[in-house]
Amino acid sequence: VSESAVPGRAENANLRARQQVTLVELVDRILDKGVVLSGDVTLAVADVDLVQVGLRALLTSVAAIEGDSAGGERSPG
Amino acid sequence: VDAGPEEFAGDRGVYLYGVVPAGEGSLVDGVSGIDPAFPVFLVEHEALAALVSHVPLDDFGEAGLRENLNRLEWLEASARAHEQVLEQALSFSAVLPARLPTVYRTDEHVRRMLEREHDALAAALARVRGTAEWGVKAFVERDQLVRWIEETDERAAALRADAEAKHGGAAYFARKAHDSFVRDKSGEIAAEYAQAAHETLRALAEEAQLNPLQQSRLVQRAGALVLNGAYLVRRNREASFRSALVDLETEYRGRGFRFELSGPWPPYNFVGPSFERGA
Numbered sequence: 001v002s003e004s005a006v007p008g009r010a011e012n013a014n015l016r017a018r019q020q021v022t023l024v025e026l027v028d029r030i031l032d033k034g035v036v037l038s039g040d041v042t043l044a045v046a047d048v049d050l051v052q053v054g055l056r057a058l059l060t061s062v063a064a065i066e067g068d069s070a071g072g073e074r075s076p077g
Numbered sequence: 078v079d080a081g082p083e084e085f086a087g088d089r090g091v092y093l094y095g096v097v098p099a100g101e102g103s104l105v106d107g108v109s110g111i112d113p114a115f116p117v118f119l120v121e122h123e124a125l126a127a128l129v130s131h132v133p134l135d136d137f138g139e140a141g142l143r144e145n146l147n148r149l150e151w152l153e154a155s156a157r158a159h160e161q162v163l164e165q166a167l168s169f170s171a172v173l174p175a176r177l178p179t180v181y182r183t184d185e186h187v188r189r190m191l192e193r194e195h196d197a198l199a200a201a202l203a204r205v206r207g208t209a210e211w212g213v214k215a216f217v218e219r220d221q222l223v224r225w226i227e228e229t230d231e232r233a234a235a236l237r238a239d240a241e242a243k244h245g246g247a248a249y250f251a252r253k254a255h256d257s258f259v260r261d262k263s264g265e266i267a268a269e270y271a272q273a274a275h276e277t278l279r280a281l282a283e284e285a286q287l288n289p290l291q292q293s294r295l296v297q298r299a300g301a302l303v304l305n306g307a308y309l310v311r312r313n314r315e316a317s318f319r320s321a322l323v324d325l326e327t328e329y330r331g332r333g334f335r336f337e338l339s340g341p342w343p344p345y346n347f348v349g350p351s352f353e354r355g356a
Contacts, residue, residue, distance in 0.1 A: 025212055026156050029345040030177045 090137050090180040091120075091187055094128040094162045095343065096198050101170035102126040108165060111158040112136065120184050122191035124199050128162060129187055137180050146178075163343040171206040173198060174343035201348055208283055209341030211308045211318065215271055216300030221333030222263045233259050270334060271304040274325050281318045282308035286346045300335060307346035315341070 092111055102119045110117045110130030120127040135141050145151040159177045166172045181187045191198065227233045236255035243251045279285040288305040310318045319338070326336045 023153060023156070025339045025342075026160055027152065029212075029342060030156050030159060030174075 088134045089115075089131045090134050090182060091129050091184055092132040092137060093175045093179040093181060093187060094130075094159060095166065095172050095174040096125055096127050096191070096202070097166050097170045097172055098199075098202055099124050099126045102128055102166065104169060105162060105166045108162060109158070110162065111155055117162055120187045120191065122188050123195060125191045125195060125202075127187050127191055128166060129181075129184070132180060134180075137178060142178055160343075167209065167341070167343050171202045172343045173201050173205065173348045174345050176345070204283075205309065205344045205347060207313075208309050208311050208344065209315075210344045210346055211282075211310050211315075211338060211340035212342065213274075213278060213304065213306045213308065213322065214302060214337045214339075215274055215304035216335050216337070217263075217267045217270075217303050218300040218333035218335070219263055221331075222266065223259050225332045226259050226262050226266070230262065233262065266332070267301070267303045270329055270332070274304055274329070274336075275306050277321055277325060278306060278308055278318065281314055281321055282310045284309040284347055288346070300333065303334075309344055309347045312341075 094111075094117070097105075099121050102121075105117055105128055106119055107116050110132075112130065112132050115131040117128055117130045120129055136145060145155075156177060163172055163174050181190070227237055233255070236251070236258055240248055240251035240255045275285070275287065286307045288307060290302045290305055308318070322336055322338055326334070
């Protein structure tokens with residue numbers, strides 16, 4: 001079992017690899033559900049109380065992570 | 078009552094990290110927020126406390142977010158800051174995590190959300206108390222699984238022998254028959270084992286959820302993702318949960334399966350949409 005501890009708790013030597021996996025896991029958790037539930041939402045601060053980003057913006061973000069992970073230059077932390 | 082422009086307090090919004098039981102948020106009060114200029118504070122209503130901080134609407138308004146969420150550095154820093162606040166809370170309290178980014182106009186709008194969703198949020202906090210979320214992904218290395226099939230499945234072995242014995246066009250068709258058989262068989266076995274692993278882990282969890290198998294787009298891996306599960310596990314069963322996962326990996330390793338564990342997380346996969354309705 002390879003384990004990716006959440007940020008701040010990784011204690012292992014292979015920190016960088018873990019942190020990368022963790023970022024994907026993190027973004028997956030923090031953003032993904034919103035996409036599924038809300039679709040392509042456009043909400044303005046002036047009209048409603050809650051701002052959420054649209055589907056397109058999120059997918060673009062995830063694609064950016066894909067490209068970045070391939071480069072593998074992220075520093076831990 | 079609509080909030081007037083004066084309530085925007087210098088073009089700031091109120092960013093929500095999550096909700097904890099009232100009285101359990103004090104240790105997070107004052108820690109660094111998603112914008113370093115504004116520390117975390119609490120908005121309380123009856124049994125609930127929302128963990129929030131001010132954010133500049135230049136960055137967290139609709140237009141700012143549209144731009145910022147597409148900048149990987151901003152997204153990463155924000156996601157980590159969001160998670161860090163929740164993790165500090167998770168270490169001593171039950172937590173309902175909000176998703177990034179959830180921005181209210183004013184403290185009063187947050188309080189109204191707590192009031193309106195009070196019973197649902199209080200019930201959800203009771204549900205997740207004493208637990209944390211763990212993520213488990215299983216990957217399968219197809220070539221290894223195919224080798225295992227050929228070693229253990231008589232039909233696959235016979236088809237392979239047949240393909241090797243033949244020549245020319247006949248060999249081509251025999252090979253196709255073999256490939257098609259092992260492809261179907263490996264798909265079947267991968268799905269079957271993923272389901273079995275999920276059932277094993279679910280039995281040790283309070284709640285479980287299967288998420289879409291969409292990982293391959295995100296990270297390059299040696300294997301295909303066949304299980305993407307989230308498990309809400311009692312803190313005192315974490316050792317059993319980990320040990321079950323080690324057993325699963327030992328059992329399935331020869332067939333090309335590998336498992337990845339992440340956590341403990343705030344229960345992102347186990348909270349409802351209470352935060353997402355307008356106030």
